[in-house]
Structure formats: structure tokens, C-alpha cells
Amino acid sequence: MVDADQTFVIVGGGLAGAKAAETLRAEGFTGRVILLCDERDRPYERPPLSKGFLLGKEERDSVFVHEPAWYAQADVELHLGQPVVAIDRERHEVRLGDGTVVGYDKLLLATGAEPRRLEIPGTDLTGVHHLRRLAHSERLKGVLGRLGRDNGHLVIAGAGWIGLEVAAAARGIGAEVTIVEPAPTPLHGVLGPELGGVFAQLHSEHGVRFHFGATLTEIVGQDGLVLAARTDDGDEHPAHAVLAAIGAAPRTSLAEAAGLALADREHGGGIAVDASLRTSDPDIFAAGDVAAAQHPLLDTRLRVEHWANALNGGPAAARAMLGRPVSYDRVPYFFSDQYDMGLEYSGWAPPGSYDQVLIRGDAMKREFIAFWMSEGRVLAGMNVNVWDVTEHIQQLIRTGVRPDQERLADPTTPLESLLEG
Structure with a gap:
């Protein structure tokens, strides 16, 4: 029985966490809802970071899930810039980076994913970028603008969705773009060779240069600035900036330290949850990019990193936290815009x-x-x-x-x- 004396804590300030908080109130939960975010921006959606916002077609305020006043109006206790560093499952508590301890009756982990890093020399140079957070997109937006004005060169490691969308944005403002990809086509692991060629042709028509069958081995710079990017087959590409777009890894360290079951790499890693998004601890749930759910329709464990999964998974987890019957079986979905x-x-x-x-x-x-x-x-x-x-x-x-x-x-x-x- 859920009542007003209970406290539900949500860790993670992305779309999944914000929608979970919204759903708890919409479903009539009257207890405390505490939303803990390690970023200093209130919860926002990520697709615009490589699409409309990066292209300058959407304003900054348009990316946020709720207006600033919504959290107080909904009686959701929003804590920004507050990373959670530990979970005490026995005591039903989480500990924040500043030492504060917060108790919970039910806990939702919506910690998302983080960009994989290039482990090569030169990644400490000023012009090396990742794209996951709003601050990353703001910084990259300014960089692309300068590259476009000065006919500068951007080298992108990885021909996945993020790499291709940023390439389209960069070409749209006149920057020179080279994509280095170890597979023989873009999106090879997602779409296979049959459709990857469509994307190679699209980007080639817009002036993107591809270097397939290669990986970056070194980023060369001077005085802290990027000058070139070298590949394992001996090529060197001029570069004023480099974007690492080689995928994302689920942020599972908090769950792992707490002893929660994790999914294996074959199923994308992540926190293992059942069809109701419940973890191996009956009072802890997980949703969004970090959750590897047992999918009733597809009959497999699956971790999905896309917007729709956060949009729908957060509310599903919230209903499960309330004791409602949940079988999260939505068909995976995503979208992309390029040129x-x-x-x-x-x-x-x-x-x-x-x-x-x-x-x-x-x-x-x-x-x-x-x-x-x-x-x-x-x-x-x-x-x-x-x-x-x-x-x-x-x-x-x-x-x-x-x-x-x-x-x-x-x-x-x-x-x-x-x-x-």
C-alpha cells in the first residue's frame, strides 16, 4: 500500500527521471518525490543536442522537460548538481556527494549513459569533444560556427547516429568534415551493409569524406590545440576539432557497487530489470538508457538508448513503483534527421x-x-x-x-x- 508517508527517490535528471516524477503525481501519489540530478540544468531532452538545438533551429529553453515552476507546483523536490555516490540497500538510503543522506521507500535509477572515450594520445587537447550533455552541445555549437566561418576541419570518430547527425549540422554551416569509421559502412552494426550505403551516399553528396576500415590512433596538437588526427593505417587528416562519437556506456557504477544484478555485454550491459522494470532488489527500479529490461514481446533482454524509451520507460517504472501491474513491451523506436x-x-x-x-x-x-x-x-x-x-x-x-x-x-x-x- 502506497501512502502519503512514503518517499520515492529518483536518481537521474534526464527525460526518464522527469517523466517518472510527473507520472507519480499524475497517478495520485501524495508522498515525497525527490529528484536528484548531478547536472546543474533541470531535466532536458537529448535529441535536440545533435539536431535542432545544435543547428540553431531550436532555442535553449525548448529542450527542457518542464518549466522551472513545474517542480514546485507538483511538489517535486528537485536537487541540481547533487550526484549520488552510494546506495545503502539495507538502510534504504542514498548518500550524496556532499555527505547528505536521503532515505527512500522506493528508488528509481535513471542514471543514463555516458559517452565512450577515445583512449589514444591527444584526447586532453582543447579541441576534442563529446556530445551527451547540454553543456557539450552548447560548446560544440560554438565550435561548429567557428569552423564554418573559417573553413575549418572537423574529424568525427564513429559513423553512428550521433556522428552522422553532427556531420550534417557541421556541413550545413560550411565546416569540412571527415568521418573515421572501422566498419565498411555507416551504421553497420545497426542497419547492416544493406542500408549503410544509403547513408554513405547521402553524406558524400553533401561533401563529407569517409575513411572506412580505420580507427584513430592519435590526435596531434600544438599549444593545446588540435592540428590533425592520425589513423591506424598511416593516414593523417587535418583537424581543428575532433568529436568522439563511438557510442555510450550505461552508467552502472552506482548499481554495481550496491550489488544489483547487471546485464551481460551481449545484452548491452546496464542494470538488469524484469518486465516491470524492477531490479534484483524489490524496492529499486531502473529506466531509460541504463536499464536492460526483459522484453515480453521480443523475448530477450534489451537495453535501448533512445528518446522514446526514456519517454515511456520512466512512466512505466513510476507505475510499477506504485504497485500497478506493468509489462513494458513497447516496440523500440527512434528517429533521426540528416539534411x-x-x-x-x-x-x-x-x-x-x-x-x-x-x-x-x-x-x-x-x-x-x-x-x-x-x-x-x-x-x-x-x-x-x-x-x-x-x-x-x-x-x-x-x-x-x-x-x-x-x-x-x-x-x-x-x-x-x-x-x-
């Missing part, structure tokens, strides 16, 4: 899980839907410059029907008509 190409991806199709990729539409014109298939079933779908189809793609995934492939590939056939197989 004049927008896309949405639904589902989960890691390498080796599918036996074909079926294209509906014209991939060369970048107006199509790609379906990753296994034994006739749709595992994932990506709509590129084709809109208002996400719901139907997710229904194809969720129902597990085997649609007629000729009709699936025909753009004139309504997707909803294929749901009966």
Missing part, C-alpha cells in the same frame, strides 16, 4: 537475426521503407521520408504476421491491409 532526410526506425533486428531486407519504394531517391525480415515475419522497419506509417509498422512487428512479400514491397498497398497476413 533533407528524415527517418523513423521501429523494432529490433541485430546482425544475424534476419534473413533478408525488403525495400518498399525507391532507396536511391531516399523515399522508402526498409523491412528487416526473418522467416517471413517483420522484425524491424525504417521509414525514410515516408510518414504516418509508424503505427502500422509496429503492428506488423507486434502481431508477427507473415505478410505477402509482393504486397509488402508495393508502395500502393496500404500497410494496414497486410496485418491479416
Whole structure:
């Protein structure tokens, strides 16, 4: 029984944590809600950091989840710049960096992820960047502006979503861009070789230079400034700035020190949670980038780092904390915008899980839907410059029907008509 005498503590000031706090109040919880954030900015959304805000199309205030006054109005105790350094599960307490101890009845860990670092010489130079926090994006925004004005060079390590979105932003303001990627195509581990070429062509048409099959080995500088980036095959690329976009690692150190079960690397690492987002401790939950949930629909443990997972996972965890029945089975979803190409991806199709990729539409014109298939079933779908189809793609995934492939590939056939197989 949840009552007004209970205290629910949320660790992590991102979208998942903020939405969890909002949901607790919306669901009628009248006890204390304490939201602990290690950043000094109130909770914000991360997609604009590599999209609209970085491009200068969105104002800074637009990235925040709630207005400043909302927290007081909702009676949510927001503590900024307060990292949590330890959890005492036996005493039901968390300890903050300044020594303050906060008790909890239920605890939600929404600690997110942090960018992986380049472990090479030269990363201490002024012009080496990562992109995860609002402060990173603000700094990078200024750097890209200077590079654009001065015809400067940006080298990006990694051709994943962040690397490609920043490349598009940089080219949009005139900076020279080189992407160094060990795989043979962009997004190779996410989309496979079948679709990676579409992104290579898109960025090449906009002047991005790719160096595939290579990794950075050294960043060369002088007087603290970046001058060039060297690769393991002996090449050297001129650079005035370098962005490390080689992925993110879940922030699990707090959970690990507390003895909570973690997922293995095969399932993306993270804090292991069940379908209700409960950890191995019945009074501790996890949501967002850090949570590796047992997915009822996909029948696997899965850690998802994208915006939609934080948006929906935080509220699901909040309901579970309140004792409501929760089975978090949403189809994974994310979106990206690069130049004049927008896309949405639904589902989960890691390498080796599918036996074909079926294209509906014209991939060369970048107006199509790609379906990753296994034994006739749709595992994932990506709509590129084709809109208002996400719901139907997710229904194809969720129902597990085997649609007629000729009709699936025909753009004139309504997707909803294929749901009966």
C-alpha cells in the first residue's frame, strides 16, 4: 500500500527521471518525490543536442522537460548538481556527494549513459569533444560556427547516429568534415551493409569524406590545440576539432557497487530489470538508457538508448513503483534527421537475426521503407521520408504476421491491409 508517508527517490535528471516524477503525481501519489540530478540544468531532452538545438533551429529553453515552476507546483523536490555516490540497500538510503543522506521507500535509477572515450594520445587537447550533455552541445555549437566561418576541419570518430547527425549540422554551416569509421559502412552494426550505403551516399553528396576500415590512433596538437588526427593505417587528416562519437556506456557504477544484478555485454550491459522494470532488489527500479529490461514481446533482454524509451520507460517504472501491474513491451523506436532526410526506425533486428531486407519504394531517391525480415515475419522497419506509417509498422512487428512479400514491397498497398497476413 502506497501512502502519503512514503518517499520515492529518483536518481537521474534526464527525460526518464522527469517523466517518472510527473507520472507519480499524475497517478495520485501524495508522498515525497525527490529528484536528484548531478547536472546543474533541470531535466532536458537529448535529441535536440545533435539536431535542432545544435543547428540553431531550436532555442535553449525548448529542450527542457518542464518549466522551472513545474517542480514546485507538483511538489517535486528537485536537487541540481547533487550526484549520488552510494546506495545503502539495507538502510534504504542514498548518500550524496556532499555527505547528505536521503532515505527512500522506493528508488528509481535513471542514471543514463555516458559517452565512450577515445583512449589514444591527444584526447586532453582543447579541441576534442563529446556530445551527451547540454553543456557539450552548447560548446560544440560554438565550435561548429567557428569552423564554418573559417573553413575549418572537423574529424568525427564513429559513423553512428550521433556522428552522422553532427556531420550534417557541421556541413550545413560550411565546416569540412571527415568521418573515421572501422566498419565498411555507416551504421553497420545497426542497419547492416544493406542500408549503410544509403547513408554513405547521402553524406558524400553533401561533401563529407569517409575513411572506412580505420580507427584513430592519435590526435596531434600544438599549444593545446588540435592540428590533425592520425589513423591506424598511416593516414593523417587535418583537424581543428575532433568529436568522439563511438557510442555510450550505461552508467552502472552506482548499481554495481550496491550489488544489483547487471546485464551481460551481449545484452548491452546496464542494470538488469524484469518486465516491470524492477531490479534484483524489490524496492529499486531502473529506466531509460541504463536499464536492460526483459522484453515480453521480443523475448530477450534489451537495453535501448533512445528518446522514446526514456519517454515511456520512466512512466512505466513510476507505475510499477506504485504497485500497478506493468509489462513494458513497447516496440523500440527512434528517429533521426540528416539534411533533407528524415527517418523513423521501429523494432529490433541485430546482425544475424534476419534473413533478408525488403525495400518498399525507391532507396536511391531516399523515399522508402526498409523491412528487416526473418522467416517471413517483420522484425524491424525504417521509414525514410515516408510518414504516418509508424503505427502500422509496429503492428506488423507486434502481431508477427507473415505478410505477402509482393504486397509488402508495393508502395500502393496500404500497410494496414497486410496485418491479416
